Amino acid sequence: MIQIPSGFDWQHWFHRWERMQERYLVDRAERFAVMIRMVRATQSSISRVLDLGCGPGSLMRQFLEAFPEAQVTGVDLDPMLLLLGRAQLTEFGMRAKLIETDLRDSSWLQLAPGPFDAMVSSTALHWLAPEQLSALYGRVAQVLRPGGIFLNADHVGSDSSLIQQAWEQHRDEMLATQVTNADDWNSFWDAYAQALGVNRDEIHRRLEAAYEGGVEQGLSLPWHFHTLKASGFRFVDCFWRGDCDAVYGGIFDDGDKTRFTHHETRNT
Numbered sequence: 001m002i003q004i005p006s007g008f009d010w011q012h013w014f015h016r017w018e019r020m021q022e023r024y025l026v027d028r029a030e031r032f033a034v035m036i037r038m039v040r041a042t043q044s045s046i047s048r049v050l051d052l053g054c055g056p057g058s059l060m061r062q063f064l065e066a067f068p069e070a071q072v073t074g075v076d077l078d079p080m081l082l083l084l085g086r087a088q089l090t091e092f093g094m095r096a097k098l099i100e101t102d103l104r105d106s107s108w109l110q111l112a113p114g115p116f117d118a119m120v121s122s123t124a125l126h127w128l129a130p131e132q133l134s135a136l137y138g139r140v141a142q143v144l145r146p147g148g149i150f151l152n153a154d155h156v157g158s159d160s161s162l163i164q165q166a167w168e169q170h171r172d173e174m175l176a177t178q179v180t181n182a183d184d185w186n187s188f189w190d191a192y193a194q195a196l197g198v199n200r201d202e203i204h205r206r207l208e209a210a211y212e213g214g215v216e217q218g219l220s221l222p223w224h225f226h227t228l229k230a231s232g233f234r235f236v237d238c239f240w241r242g243d244c245d246a247v248y249g250g251i252f253d254d255g256d257k258t259r260f261t262h263h264e265t266r267n268t
C-alpha cells in the first residue's frame with residue numbers, strides 16, 4: 001500500500017504525465033477528439049463507458065467532460081498511475097471509477113461488468129501479446145451493448161519492415177521539430193516515484209511479467225480489422241491515422257438488423 005505524502009501536488013503530476021505523453025504522441029488531443037466525435041456520431045445515448053488500460057485517467061477525463069451524464073470506469077494494472085487517476089478525477093465523484101486489474105485474463109469482467117455503450121483505450125493495448133489481444137476483443141464483445149462502439153488509439157505497425165521504417169522515420173522527423181521541456185518516460189517515472197517516496201523499480205518489477213509479449217510497434221490494421229470482425233464487430237474502420245499510430249474500432253453487432261437501420265438512418 002503506497003502512503004501518499006501530505007500535500008502531494010496531484011495537479012502537477014497529472015500535468016507532467018500529460019506533457020510526457022504528448023512528447024511522444026504529438027496529435028494525442030486530436031485522437032481523443034476523434035474518439036469522442038465517433039461515439040457521438042454512432043450512439044444515441046451514452047451512460048456507461050469503459051477505458052481499458054486507463055493509466056492516470058487522461059481519456060476518462062475527456063469522456064467525463066464530453067458526456068456529463070455518463071459514468072466512466074477505468075481499468076489498469078499499475079497502482080502508481082491509478083493513484084494519480086483517483087486524485088485527478090475526484091471532482092467527478094461517483095461518475096468516475098478506477099479498478100486495478102489485469103487485462104490479460106478475464107477477471108476484469110467481474111470487476112467491471114457490462115453492458116457498456118462505449119469501450120475505449122489509448123496507447124495501452126499494444127502492451128498485450130497478439131493472442132491476449134485477440135481474447136480481449138472477444139471479451140469486449142461480451143460486455144459491449146449491442147450497437148455499442150469500441151475504439152482504440154494506439155500504435156499500428158506494418159508487416160513490411162520497409163514501410164515500418166519509413167513511418168517511424170517520418171514520425172521521428174516530426175518529433176524532432178518539437179521544442180519541449182517535457183519529461184521523457186524514464187525521467188517522469190523517476191521523479192514521480194521519488195515524490196511519492198516509493199521505489200519505482202520494486203513496483204514495476206512486479207508488473208514486468210504483465211508487459212511481456214507485447215508488440216511495441218503495434219500489430220497491423222488488417223490484423224485488427226480481421227480480429228474485430230471475427231469477434232462480431234461491424235463497420236470496422238480506421239477513423240484517424242498518422243504514420244504508425246491510428247484510431248480504429250467498430251460497432252458491436254448482435255445480428256439485429258433493425259438496430260443498424262436506426263444508425264444508418266441517423267448517419268445519412
Ligand SMILES: C[S@@+](CC[C@H](N)C(=O)[O-])C[C@H]1O[C@@H](n2cnc3c(N)ncnc32)[C@H](O)[C@@H]1O
Nearest residue numbers: 053054055058076077078102103104122124127
Ligand atoms: C502508455 S500508458 C497509457 C495510459 C493512458 N491510457 C493514457 O493514454 O495516458 C499504458 C497503460 O497500459 C497499462 N497496461 C498495460 N498492460 C496492461 C494489462 N495487462 N492490464 C491492465 N493495464 C495494462 C499500463 O499499466 C499503463 O497504464
